[in-house]
Amino acid sequence: MISLDYLAMPPFSINTVFFDSAGTLVEVPPYSRIWHRIMGDLGLDMSLHRVEVGVRYADLTYGKRYFSYAGRTREYWTSYLGFLLAKLKVEGNQSELAEEMCERFQQHPWSSPYPETKRVLRALKRRGFKLGVISNATDDVTDRLEHVGLAKYFDSFTYSQEAKAEKPHPRIFRLALERAGCKPIEAVHAGDSYDQDVLGAKKVGMQPILVDRREKTHTNDCPSISSLQGIEKLIRLLREDQDESPRTE
Structure with missing residues (x-):
């Protein structure tokens, strides 16, 4: 279950969703x-x-x-x-x-998308969200996502090799925001590492979402989901909350 009480920003301001790669979008062996x-x-x-x-x-x-x-x-x-x-x-x-x-x-791509990944990305694109990748990776991360059919869903790719900083350093998140053309309050970042993804996103004012597939991380300072399907549910809740909010003419 996802509660809107966790959100640190007005829900209707979000227009960009960033994702970590390994452990979030794709499964990669050690x-x-x-x-x-x-x-x-x-x-x-x-x-x-x-x-x-x-x-x-x-x-x-x-x-x-x-x-x-x-x-x-x-x-x-x-x-x-x-x-x-x-x-x-x-x-x-x-x-x-x-x-x-x-x-x-x-x-060889050495990775495979999680079962729900493509469906969730398609759904978010249909809803008009800009999508980006923020990954601690070398510059072949785009090719690897291309090999497994995911690169086409994304509008931007930001990786640590070009940023010369790894998550949770603010530099890589700021570069991603600049590349996507959005403000921190307009973006969420979903990743499987609390230390790298959640804390890093918080440092620059982005809303983090922890992808805790094994449900082993206990946190009460950000939304936590067990699969990317939870992203869809979160977006749906955000849209419903916006629709139900009182408006002034």
Whole structure:
């Protein structure tokens, strides 16, 4: 159930809905599982646990280096994978293996939309809302959403690599608002992370909506929904509230 009491802005002012990507629009496996599968396809015998440990080291080492690879995402992943293979002490030509792993990674979307995603996006577009994506991601996020048939629903895409800031930093949200041409009070942002999506949206004055698919996060400072179908219900409540509000001529 969604209550309008949670909303921090006049409901009739909302004209733009932003979404996080992974965990909100699409389901994506952990990168360690992706690399483990690709390694297996290439005949590299490696336990998942060993790959997970290597990925933790690679993530700590590379961290936010991807900010400096804007427009060169393939180069970033090749460098990252080269480091990972070296850390795992994989035999053979690690540079060639990194290139092949990157090629296979980029040829496959590695994600799938949640069952309700496309229907909800279509419904919001029919209602006249502008839709945008705000994601902690590299610049191939648009291509990945294109691969699974979602990119066509969105009017704008904002990702951390170009913003050089990750959610919850205000910079990425402000860039998204500027790109969409709307004010904070005219937008809502839906995402599955309280720390990144909810707190980040609040910092710039946007209305957050927590997408808590496993219903494990307990919060009373923003609406919480268990699937994107809740977005439709929320919009319906907003419209009904607007229609029932007294008007002066």
